Amino acid sequence: MLDRKFVLENAELVKANCAHRGTPAEIDKFVELELLRKTKLSQAEEFNRQANATSAKIGAAAPAEREAIKEQGRKLREQKEAVQSEHDALDKEIAAILTRVPNMTHPAAPIGRDDQANLEIARGKTAIPTFDFQPKDHLQLGKIHDMIDFEAGARVAGAGFYFLKNDAVLLELALQQFAVHLLIKHGFVPVSTPDVANTETLHGIGFIPRGPETQIYSIENTDLNLVATAEITLGGMYAGQVLEAESLPLKLVGISHCFRTEAGAAGRASKGLYRVHQFTKIEMFAFTLPNQSDAVHEELRQLECDLFDALEIPYRVVDTATGDLGGPAYRKYDLEAWMPGRATAGEWGEVTSTSNCTDYQARRLNIRSRTKNEKGTQLVHTLNGTAIAISRAIIAVMENHQLADGTIRVPAALRLWMGKEFIGK
RNA sequence: GGAGAGGUGGCUGAGUGGUCGAAAGCACCGGAUUGCUAAUUCGGCGUAGGAAGAAAUUCUUACCGCAGGUUCAAAUCCUGUCCUCUCCGCCA
Structure with missing residues (x-):
């Protein structure tokens, strides 16, 4: 607001x-x-x-x-x-x-009506792979190694839900460990959050649950909603609080499940794990003083790059155009990873997103900071960024690191946590 | 889930209808004083909104968990609700 x-x-x-x-x-x-x-x-x-x-x-x-x-x-x-x-x-x-009035926009953000105007500003360290065989998509690879079961997910919860099995589970855990440990090294406080939040908190972050177009699952006869991202709970964590200026920036890394109805998403090109109703996500969140938020935003973007460089996944960084920004975002960068199994010969697919929301969320959540020996308080700035959205990261890892025989090379950064060098060997 | 107790300013805590935005203490800030790592003393010390002013500032409204109600008047009485604590039950 x-x-x-x-x-x-x-x-x-x-x-x-x-x-x-x-x-x-x-x-x-x-x-x-x-x-x-x-x-x-x-x-x-x-x-x-x-x-x-x-x-x-x-x-x-x-x-x-x-x-x-x-x-x-x-x-x-x-x-x-x-x-x-x-x-x-x-x-x-x-x-x-x-x-309904969106946040103001960073003067450097590209102006344009939709994602066509998004500006590619960087590439990752890893080159797009060239295969001397026909690469498989993650569904085919998952079938070979018995990693993902959509049929069982549909029986239990409906289309868009799935079971991860075997090495996919190890991969999920490894990705979490890898990301959380790296972020702790950078001063983030690890937090395991509730997977539900009340409607007021969702409003504060800028979500509008319980409308016809909503992306949010609500729990009947309660004021609770399944969270679409830990951004909701991490931001709400300090609602109504006054933070000491010297403790800022306060950086959190949250682990939560994320639930999305994906209403209106039907027909959009997506298969397999790309667009699902539930996934696990490691999320970065920061509370900063107003003059810190631009720098912290760059830091979050850099950390996302570091994570995907370490996973040896090719990606591009996109500066999101005005027309494609969510309401609370002042500026937003997305990382789009190369997914060899998408479309006919591979395609970029969004794997992370980091936004500087300035004081837009803080105003409604009423999160302020106080500076020692200064009168009054001021609203903090809030920022969020995906560290690892497990389902999409799994697609990128599986499809980019596949070998001709269908085995999947585990990137060095994950081997400690996976306990193996190859899936399927 | 059942029974009880309680939610007051950064903290502790007083306050059961009007003089209460709220005693006192602690903490903090400024001054004075004493030559000793601190004591004494004086003063200050919440947040948000609105109006005036170039500004320092002044005036004003709201806020005693939250939301309603009663009343000319509510921290104080009533209702609902949330949260915390204790005990019991159940339980990963």
Whole structure:
């Protein structure tokens, strides 16, 4: 959520930003309503002030005068209530508009209406593999080594769910160990989070559950939702808290399962593990001071690169265009890994995403920082980044490191945790 | 799941209808003083919103877990709810 005062004072900037992002937003209406709300607020406060002053007189007043003063107080309260309810209605309407207004955008982010405008800014250290045989996709490889069972997943939970088996399980655990250990070395606090969160927390992060287009599973008869990412729980972890400035940046690495309905995703090119309803994810999250967030964003991007370089997976880094940014993101980088089994001759597939959300999430979650010996507090900045989304990382590992006979070479970084050099040998 | 107790400012903790944004202590900050690694003493010390001002600042509203209710007036009374603790039950 943007700051009301900011929107009011920068209406044209905000409008232009909404246009770049392709998000229709009623900024003019917001300005009109917000100005009206402020006058209502002043009126209500003035009535309230008078009523408070009147009430204060009663205790000291002579008994004979009390009834008259009480009556006066009653009238003032009624007037206050009338104005207040007008104010509250406006406030609600304004909040609804503001919820749909996306974050401002980093000046360097490429401007464009969709992912066609995304800008490739770097490549990983590993070259795209050339095979002297017809490479298999991860489904074929998984079948050979009995690693993934979609049929059983469908029997138990429906399409889009799956069982990992045998070496896929070791691979999942190895990827987790590898990522978490590397991030601990970089000062991240490891956190295993709840897999559910209440609706308020989801709103704070910028998710809108329980709507027709929602990506979120909700639990019936409760206020709980299955999380789509540990970003939700890690951000919510410090909701309403005031962090000491000297403890920032605070970096967390969370482990959670992620659940997504993928409503509206039907028909989009995807097979196997690429787009599923549940997967495990290692997620980075950071709380920073405002002047730290750009640097930490670069750090998160670099760590994602380090992880995939170590996994010897070819990738490209993409600077996401304005029209393809999610609402809370100020800037977003994606890593797209080469997946030899996608399309006819391989294709890039998104494996990580890191966003600087500036104070957009912090404002609604009310996460602030306090600097020693300074008056007041300020909103922190929040950032998130995928370390490893297990299902997609497994695709990349299996398909890039396959050999002609169908065995899969385990990248050196994972061997300690996998306990073997090859899958299928 | 059952029974009980409790949620007050950074912390401890007082406060059962008006003079309470809230005593006191601790911590912290500033000054004074004493020549000794600290004591004494004085003062300050919450957050957010709004208005005025170039600014320091001033005025004002809200906030005593949260949401409602009663009342001219609520930290205080009522209802609901969440959380914490203790005991019991169940349990990986």
